[in-house]
């Protein structure tokens with residue numbers, strides 16, 4: 106299933122947040138969205154998953170999601186959004202049960218996603234007992250459990266320390282390599298974008314418009330951050346971002 | 361030379377200044393070891409007992425605790441305790457449960473629906489400050505002089521604080537969790553039952569503590585205004601005869617009731633909110 110954003114514009118009151126964004130999210134690839142703070146990345150992601158409606162424009166779903174996809178458009182949130190009153194297992198089973206998946210089938214899915222996120226031992230643990238990185242792995246396991254057609258991730262690693270971030274980034278790449286999923290990944294971090302993105306969309310400062318779309322064709326698993334090609338791409342992204350960030354700063358001074 | 365001088369001077373100055381960092385944390389986390397609460401009661405009662413025996417507290421101002429205790433024992437033995445406690449408990453349970461359940465239900469509705477919120481919040485704000493006891497005559501006209509008016513008074517008295525606590529608690533449920541529920545296409549009822557209500561539970565339970573204390577106060581008031589049996593009636597009889605032992609025996613029963621209810625809510629909290637600590 107592909108997604109297509111058709112000239113999305115949105116206003117909160119008088120403030121125009123994103124302007125005329127058109128974008129394709131092809132199936133089986135990861136699209137990264139980068140841009141300065143407040144340029145509407147999270148807002149855009151909420152439109153893509155249908156959690157909010159843009160003032161104009163629309164998000165189209167092209168083709169049908171796989172038959173066994175329980176929740177085609179699934180989010181991984183920056184702050185994990187785990188229910189603190191449910192165990193690791195309970196957080197996943199709640200969602201499966203509501204979609205009519207119970208008993209042995211649910212059991213199989215839970216065991217499988219916990220194994221894939223290396224959480225099998227923590228099945229009965231409460232969220233408060235887990236570290237930030239483990240909480241985010243639970244959230245990823247929960248997202249994988251519904252077999253999403255598109256995974257929508259809003260800075261999923263931002264609340265974590267840099268080592269944990271490295272490890273989880275590796276985990277994400279492994280997950281994708283084993284079973285490619287479609288992803289939209291919002292981030293501030295250009296290194297994350299160059300490691301995980303097949304297509305990197307650079308937004309301008311608010312109102313967010315597409316500045317440039319950078320394609321990276323290298324397979325995810327073989328990406329080496331010392332590769333001169335990737336270094337050059339990252340540098341190019343950084344120049345784009347820096348120009349926007351500086352302009353945003355100037356605007357603040359002018360006001 | 362100069363090196364040695366430097367190192368010795370720096371080490372000696374370090375020795376002169378070395379002291380443990382002053383501890384500034386701690387506090388602001390009250391815990392309650394059980395025995396402290398009991399100790400306060402014991403000390404207070406011991407003091408009164410000693411004061412009344414030694415004679416510097418006259419028995420006209422304060423009954424002797426041991427005699428209050430004797431009165432309680434006697435009341436239990438001659439069956440009077442049960443005659444008074446049974447109707448009081450049933451009024452408290454029926455009225456309190458009705459008021460609390462209705463309050464939680466209305467509070468959740470206010471928390472969920474804009475129309476209900478717009479319509480009922482001003483009404484609840486208008487009802488809250490009314491001293492409910494003042495409405496007892498009205499309730500007697502509506503529900504009769506019997507149990508009905510007492511149930512209604514207690515229910516009404518617990519209802520308003522429960523509503524306010526509940527919708528405040530629902531408002532405070534983390535919106536990102538609700539958004540998470542929507543993002544997984546959970547049904548509306550699952551979002552309410554499995555996300556909103558558990559999230560509001562801590563606030564609802566602490567509101568319930570207040571509501572149930574109010575229920576006891578109203579119970580006594582209702583029984584004083586018109587009941588043959590009940591703790592309130594017992595206290596009223598004793599009071600009109602200036603029988604301080606029986607008055608205090610009745611008051612002691614009420615206090616005990618309050619402690620038991622608060623303990624009961626504590627147990628429920630530990631059961632339902634075990635995920636917190």
Ligand SMILES: Nc1ncnc2c1ncn2[C@@H]1O[C@H](COP(=O)(O)OP(=O)(O)OP(=O)(O)O)[C@@H](O)[C@H]1O
Pocket residue numbers: 117122140141142143144145146147148149293311
């Ligand atoms: N519900 C809302 N109501 C009004 N304004 C909003 C709302 N949500 C976001 N905004 C505004 O829209 C702009 C874009 O917000 P958004 O969260 O999408 O930015 P972002 O690119 O995700 O920023 P960050 O990088 O800091 O996460 C911001 O200026 C924000 O203040």
Ligand SMILES: [Mg+2]
Pocket residue numbers: 146147148259
């Ligand atoms: Mg954001």
